[in-house]
Amino acid sequence: MATAILLVGGYGTRLMPLTKNTPKPMLTVAGIPVTEHQLNMAKAAGITQIVLATSYLSELFTPYFGDGSKWGMQIQYAVEKTPLGTGGAIRNAAKLINSSESIVILNGDVLSSHNLSEQIRQHEANNADVTLHLTQVEDARAYGCVPTDSDGRVTDFLEKMDNPVTNQINAGCYVFNPRVLSSIPIDAVVSVERETFPLLVKNGAAVYGYVENAYWVDIGTPQALMKASVEIVKRHGDFLIAANSVVDPSAQLTGGSSVAPGCQVASGARIQSSIIESNCFIGANAQIINSFVSRGTKVEEGAKIESSFVANQEIVPIP
Ligand code: GDD
Ligand code: MG
Numbered sequence: 001m002a003t004a005i006l007l008v009g010g011y012g013t014r015l016m017p018l019t020k021n022t023p024k025p026m027l028t029v030a031g032i033p034v035t036e037h038q039l040n041m042a043k044a045a046g047i048t049q050i051v052l053a054t055s056y057l058s059e060l061f062t063p064y065f066g067d068g069s070k071w072g073m074q075i076q077y078a079v080e081k082t083p084l085g086t087g088g089a090i091r092n093a094a095k096l097i098n099s100s101e102s103i104v105i106l107n108g109d110v111l112s113s114h115n116l117s118e119q120i121r122q123h124e125a126n127n128a129d130v131t132l133h134l135t136q137v138e139d140a141r142a143y144g145c146v147p148t149d150s151d152g153r154v155t156d157f158l159e160k161m162d163n164p165v166t167n168q169i170n171a172g173c174y175v176f177n178p179r180v181l182s183s184i185p186i187d188a189v190v191s192v193e194r195e196t197f198p199l200l201v202k203n204g205a206a207v208y209g210y211v212e213n214a215y216w217v218d219i220g221t222p223q224a225l226m227k228a229s230v231e232i233v234k235r236h237g238d239f240l241i242a243a244n245s246v247v248d249p250s251a252q253l254t255g256g257s258s259v260a261p262g263c264q265v266a267s268g269a270r271i272q273s274s275i276i277e278s279n280c281f282i283g284a285n286a287q288i289i290n291s292f293v294s295r296g297t298k299v300e301e302g303a304k305i306e307s308s309f310v311a312n313q314e315i316v317p318i319p
Contacts, residue, residue, distance in 0.1 A: 001046055001047065001048070001049075001101060002045075002046075002047050002101050002102040002103065002104050002120055002175070003047065003049040003050070003051070003097050003099060003101065003103055003104070004042045004047045004049070004050045004051070004103070004104040004105070004106060005050075005051045005053055005078075005089075005090055005093045005094065005097075005103060005104070005105045005106070006025070006035060006038055006050060006051070006052050006053065006105075006106050006108050007053050007086055007089050007090070007105065007106065007107050007108045008023060008024075008025040008026075008035060008052050008053060008054055008061065008108035009023075009053055009054050009055030009056055009058070009080055009083050009084075009089055009108075010023075010024060010055075010056065010083070010108070010109070011024075011056050011083075012024030012027075012056075012109075012220070014220055014221050014222070015027065015220070015221075015222060015225065017309060017311045017312060017314055017316055018292060018294060018309050018311050020311065020312055021057070021294075021311070021312065022057065022060065022294070022295070023054075023056055023057040023058075023060055023061070024108070024109050024219070024220065025038075025108035025109060026057075026060050026061065026064070027219070027225065027277075028229075028258070028260050028275055028277045028278065028295070029111065029219060029225065029228055029229040029232060029275070030228075030229050030232035030233045030240060030258050031233075031240050031242050031258045031259070031260050031261075032260070033064065034108065034109060034111065034219060035052070035061070035065070035108060036065075036071075037111055037232075038106055038108070038110075038111075039065075039068075039071050039073060039075075040071075041112070041113075041116065042073075042104065042106070042116070043071065043072065043073060044116075045104075045116035045117045045120065046117065047073075047104060047116075048072065048073045048074060049073070049074050049076075049097075050068060050073055050074070050075045050076070051075075051076045051077070051078055051093040051094075051096050051097060052065070052075060052076070052077050052078070052093075053078050053080070053089040053090065053092065053093040054077055054078065054079050054080070055079065055080040055081075055082070055083040055084070055089070056083065058077070058079045058080075061077065062077060076096045078092050078093035078095065078096055080092055083189075084187075084188070084189050084190065085189045085190050085191045085192075086107075086190075086191055086192040086193060087184050087190030087191055087192035087195060087196045088184070088185075088187070088188055088189050088190040090105055090176075090181070090184065090192060091181060091184040091185070091186055091187075091188075091190065092186075092187070094178070094181050097178075099178070100178055101178075102120055102123060102124060102175050102176065102177065102178075103175070103176045103178055103181075104116065104120065104173070104174070104175055104176075105173070105174040105175075105176060106172065106173050107172030107173070107218070109172075109218055109219050109220045110171065110172040110173065110216070110217070110218050110219075111215075111216070111217050111219065111228055111232070112133070112171060112172075112173060112214065112215065112216045112217075113214040113215040113216070114133055114135075114171070114173070114210075114212040114214040114216065115212060115214070116173065118210070118212075119131060119133055119173070119175055119210040119212075120175050122208070122210055123175040123177075123208065123210070126152075126206065126208050127177075127206065128175070128177065128206045128207065128208045129176075129177050129179065129180045129200060129205040129206045129207055130174055130175065130176055130177070130180055130197070130200060130205070130206075130207045130208070131174065131175040131207075131208045131209070131210050132146060132154065132170055132171070132173075132174050132197075132207070132208070132209055132210065133170075133171040133172070133173040133174070133210050133212065134146050134148070134168050134169065134170065134171060134209040134210065134211045134212075135168070135169060135171040135211070135212065135213050135214075135216050136167050136168055136169070136211075136213055137167055137169055138167065139164075139167075140161075140164035140166065140167045140168075140169050141160065141161065141162065141164060142160065143160065143169035143170060143218075144157060144158065144159045144160070144169060144170035144193050144197075145157075145158040145159075145161055145164045145165055145166055145168070145169060145170075146158075146166070146168055146169060146170050146209060147165055147166045147168065148168065148208075148209040148211070152208050152209050152210075152211070153206070153207065153208060153209075154197075154201055154207040154208060154209050155201065156198075156201060157170070157193065157197035157198045157201055157207075158198075159191075159193040159194050168209070168211065170193065171216055172218065174192075175210075180196075180200065180205065183196060183199065183200065183205075184196055215231075217231075222309070222318045222319055223318075225275075225292070226273070226275070226290065226292065226318070229256065229258060229275050230255065230256030230257075230273050231256065233256040233257065233258050234256045238253070238254055238255065238256065238257075239253035239254060239255075239256065239257045239258065239259075239271075240257075240258040240259070241253070241258075241259045242259060242260050242261040242262075242263070242278075243261070244261050244262060245259050245260070245261060245262060245263040245264070245265070246263070246264050246265070247259060247263075247264075247265040248265060248266055248267040248268075248269070250267045250268050251265045251266070251267065251268065251269040251270070251271070251282075252269070252270045252271070253265075253271045253272075254270075254271070254272050254273070255272045255273035255274075256273055257271045257272060257273060257274045257275075257276070258274075258275055258276065259271070259276045259280075260276060260277050260278040260279075260280075260295070261278050261279075262278045262279040263276055263278065263279065263280045263281070263282070264280075264281050264282070265282040266281075266282060266283050266284040266285075266286075266301070267284050267285070268284050268285040269282045269283070269284065269285060269286045269287070269288070270285075270286075270287045270288070270289075271287075271288045272287075272288070272289045272290065273289065273290045274288045274289065274290060274291045274292065274293065275291075275292045275293065276288070276293045277292075277293060277294050277295035277296075277297075278295045278296075279295055279296045280293050280294075280295065280296065280297045280298070280299070281297075281298045281299065282299045283298070283299055283300050283301035283302065283303065284301045284302070285301060285302045286299045286300065286301060286302060286303045286304070286305070287303070287304045287305070287306075288305045288306075289304075289305070289306045289307065290306060290307045290318075291305045291306065291307060291308045291309070291310060291318070292308075292309050292310065292311075292318075293305070293310045294309075294310055294311035294312070297310050297311075
């Protein structure tokens, strides 16, 4: 059975100040951390062994995920003292994997509903070196552009171009045959997108695309983060409240809002299209609209917060 590496070590610069004390993959989307959504997705594809490739704020993952048994998984942690880049992180995390099975690699800030089992199946049927999940977007400039030929072979890998040659992009979920790991230098800073993939393609390695346009989002920008949470909540209803949070019956939650575990929402509060992380207290009659409230925040009675990030006692307009 395949194992998985989750790349969760980036700085999350575009999401400051939310990412000052919380690594981007630990930010809450629809009531749970992004990484937990990914664990659930990997588990659904039958994967139970996971390595978290951590660096920035690495110490934040272990208290939450532990050994993974709560999710019926085995989780290990690879820590880079200084970030090794996406390729270096994969190589470093793979030291903990002792298996000749396929390795699934997930960018830690992507939520995807694509059929991972089918991606793995095609990878193995093709005896591929790497199989990349590809999807189509309107504006490909912020992504890796990945043209393919009529057999689904990747013909080029062009990370972040001004004039994209195709709107078919790297969706940040790869299946690796372990034999390709040796093409990544050990303990070095390497970008899989700018170095490893272009080199593999140039050398004629069997690099395939798995094209599927299922629900897909990279939560790495403020707008995308907010939109993703609202969309996921709305699949099930107009709002979501974690089982052990207490919301006064007179409070109103609307527009895809979510309240994570350990929160208290007082009477008359109105929360619209917002994310409330764990252990927050929302005072009586407070209004929170289109905003992200970081874990442990106390929102004063009657406060009005709109289109803002609330973190570390700061209230910052969403850029
Ligand atoms: N462990 C570790 N170490 N993880 C890292 C490092 C590192 O040095 N650098 C980045 N990461 C993790 C980030 O935490 C994130 O989860 C993932 O790698 C991708 O990094 P981003 O910084 O989010 O990259 P991007 O969004 O600009 O581009 C990437 O994702 C796109 C799809 O969303 C590329 O893979 C693009 O080709 C792709 O289209
Ligand atoms: Mg990203």
